[in-house]
Amino acid sequence: MSNKKLNGGKLRIIPLGGLGEVGKNMMAYQYGDNILVVYVGLMFPENDMLGIDYIIPDFEYLLENRQKVRGIIVTHGHEDHTGAIHHVMEQLNVPIYATPLTRGLMEVKLSRGGMLEKVQLNTIQAGDKAQIGPFTVEFFHVCHSIPDGVGLGITTPVGLVIHTGDYKFDHTPVDNWPTDYAKLAEFSGRGVLALLADSTNADKPGWTPSERVIDPAFDQVFRAAKGRIIIASFASLISRMQQVANAAVRHDRKMAFVGTSMVENARMARKLGYLDIPDELLISVEQALKMNSKEVVLMSTGTQGEPSSIMGRLSTGTNRQFDIIPGDTVVLSSHPIPGNEESVYRTINRLFRRGANVIYEAVAPVHVSGHASQEEMKLMLNLVRPQYFIPIHGELRHLKQHALIAQQVGIPEEHIAVVENGQVVELEDGEMHIGERIPGGYVFVDGAGVGEIGPDVMREREILSRDGFVLVNLTLDRHTCHLVEEPEIITRGFVYAPEAEELLDATRQMVVQSIDCASNGRMQSDLEQTLKSFIYSKTKRRPMVFITMSKT
Ligand SMILES: [Zn+2]
Ligand SMILES: [Zn+2]
Numbered sequence: 227m228s229n230k231k232l233n234g235g236k237l238r239i240i241p242l243g244g245l246g247e248v249g250k251n252m253m254a255y256q257y258g259d260n261i262l263v264v265y266v267g268l269m270f271p272e273n274d275m276l277g278i279d280y281i282i283p284d285f286e287y288l289l290e291n292r293q294k295v296r297g298i299i300v301t302h303g304h305e306d307h308t309g310a311i312h313h314v315m316e317q318l319n320v321p322i323y324a325t326p327l328t329r330g331l332m333e334v335k336l337s338r339g340g341m342l343e344k345v346q347l348n349t350i351q352a353g354d355k356a357q358i359g360p361f362t363v364e365f366f367h368v369c370h371s372i373p374d375g376v377g378l379g380i381t382t383p384v385g386l387v388i389h390t391g392d393y394k395f396d397h398t399p400v401d402n403w404p405t406d407y408a409k410l411a412e413f414s415g416r417g418v419l420a421l422l423a424d425s426t427n428a429d430k431p432g433w434t435p436s437e438r439v440i441d442p443a444f445d446q447v448f449r450a451a452k453g454r455i456i457i458a459s460f461a462s463l464i465s466r467m468q469q470v471a472n473a474a475v476r477h478d479r480k481m482a483f484v485g486t487s488m489v490e491n492a493r494m495a496r497k498l499g500y501l502d503i504p505d506e507l508l509i510s511v512e513q514a515l516k517m518n519s520k521e522v523v524l525m526s527t528g529t530q531g532e533p534s535s536i537m538g539r540l541s542t543g544t545n546r547q548f549d550i551i552p553g554d555t556v557v558l559s560s561h562p563i564p565g566n567e568e569s570v571y572r573t574i575n576r577l578f579r580r581g582a583n584v585i586y587e588a589v590a591p592v593h594v595s596g597h598a599s600q601e602e603m604k605l606m607l608n609l610v611r612p613q614y615f616i617p618i619h620g621e622l623r624h625l626k627q628h629a630l631i632a633q634q635v636g637i638p639e640e641h642i643a644v645v646e647n648g649q650v651v652e653l654e655d656g657e658m659h660i661g662e663r664i665p666g667g668y669v670f671v672d673g674a675g676v677g678e679i680g681p682d683v684m685r686e687r688e689i690l691s692r693d694g695f696v697l698v699n700l701t702l703d704r705h706t707c708h709l710v711e712e713p714e715i716i717t718r719g720f721v722y723a724p725e726a727e728e729l730l731d732a733t734r735q736m737v738v739q740s741i742d743c744a745s746n747g748r749m750q751s752d753l754e755q756t757l758k759s760f761i762y763s764k765t766k767r768r769p770m771v772f773i774t775m776s777k778t
Contacts (some may be wrong), residue, residue: 243283246646259361268309296359301391371596385419421612453553531569550582694719
C-alpha cells in the first residue's frame, strides 16, 4: 500500500488517559527508545469524588522511561488536553509543541505556577512539519470549539498514523477556518496504517451543527433579556467568547469577563489575534456593576456546577463581588460533562430560585458541541481510509459505538482495537496486536497535593459524606474493665437528634451489654463490627464507626 521504505520494528501506542473516560487525555507513541507524548490533560472530578479539585493521568510510565521521552504535542488549548501541564513539566524536561493560541493558553497556566521559564515551548502552525525523534509529525488544521486546533499525521518507521485530536467538520466555523479536507485526502493517498479518532460524540447521529447556530440563539436571548445577561462557559472556549462579543456589539451592550482564568485567557487570545474584541466594548466587572443592567453582559466560568466556581457561588449567594438579582438572564453555554449532570441541574434550580431566568442547552441552542457526530466520523474514516482503527477520547460506550461506525464504512472488525487506558496496542510488520497492560489509573489532585489521595481515602470520604459517622466514647475502670460512666455517643451527618434518641438509647444499651473484659484489643474491633451491623439493621445505613476507650 505504502511506497515509503519502512524500517520495521514495533510501534507501541500507549493510552495513558482519555480512553474509557471523558477527560485527562494523554497518549504516548513509542518506537524503540523514543516516546512521543500527545496531550497533558486533566479531568474534572465526578460528583462522587469528594474534595477533589481535578484528576490528572497516571504518567508513571513516562517517568520510568524519562530518558526516552522526546517531546510532547498539545493539539489545542482545552483543559482536558492541557490542564496537567505543570504537573507533567515539574517531572519531565522535554520540549512541548503547540500552535500559537494553544501555547499562549499554556503559558498562562505555567506562569501562574511560576514555571514559564523552565519549560521549552515550540510554536508550530498547521501545515508545519516537525521531526521529533524518529517521528515526522505533520500538523493539519481541524475545527473544534476553540481556534487553532490541529490534528497530527505522524510518519513513524512502521507507517503513517493519523491522530485527529478533538475535531468536527464545521463548514462555517466562527474563525472561518474549516478542517483541512485536502490534507486528509493527501494522507489517504500515501496510505494510512492507522487512524486514531475522537469518539466523544459517537452516540450522536447525524452531523454536529455549525457553531453559527449559536448566533441566532444568542440574538434571541439578548433581545428578550430585561436586565443583565450572565453567560457561563469554559475559560478555554475562545470561540464562544467571540460569539458573545459579537452579540454584545449587535445589541448595544458592554462586555466584561469575570474571574481570573477568563480574564487571562481572553487577554492572551486578543493579544495573539484569535479574539477580535474592540477595546471600547470591553469593560471591567466593577464598571459593569455600576452600569444600567440592560447595558451589560458578563461572561464567567462555572458551567459544570462546581461549587467553587463563579456560577456555583452565584447560585448559592456566596459570590464576593456581586449577587444574582431578579431579572438577570443566566445562559449556560456548555454541555454537562458526563457525570456532572446532577450538580449542573442543581445549580440551575438554585439560580432560578434566586430570581434569574436560566437558559441552557435543553431549552435553546446556546451551545453546540465541538466534536464530530456519527456522519462526520464516517467522513473522517472515508477520507483517511486507514488499515487499522483505534477509537480514542470517550467512555467505553463511545469507543464501542465508534468501532461500529468504522465497521459500517467497511473496516473489518479485526482491524479495530477498542482499548481503555493502560492497554498497549502494537503495530508491527503491517499488523496490529494487543500488547501488555501498564498502569493507567487516577491521580487525584486536591488542595493538599498531588497523588496523596488514594482510592481508600476516596472511599472513606464517600462513606462520611453519605452516612456520616458514629463515635462511641467508653470510660472503663482500669482494673475491673467495667464501665465507669454511660457510654458517650456522638454522631455527625448520620441521624437527626429527635428521631435519633431512640436509636441512640438502643445503641447505648447494646454497647453496655457487649462490653466484655476478656481481651481489650479484640473487643474494640469486635464491638465496632457489632455496632455497625446493629446500626445497619435499624437504619439501613452504614456510617463509619469509631470506638475510643479510656481507663481510669
Ligand atoms: Zn477540546
Ligand atoms: Zn477534549
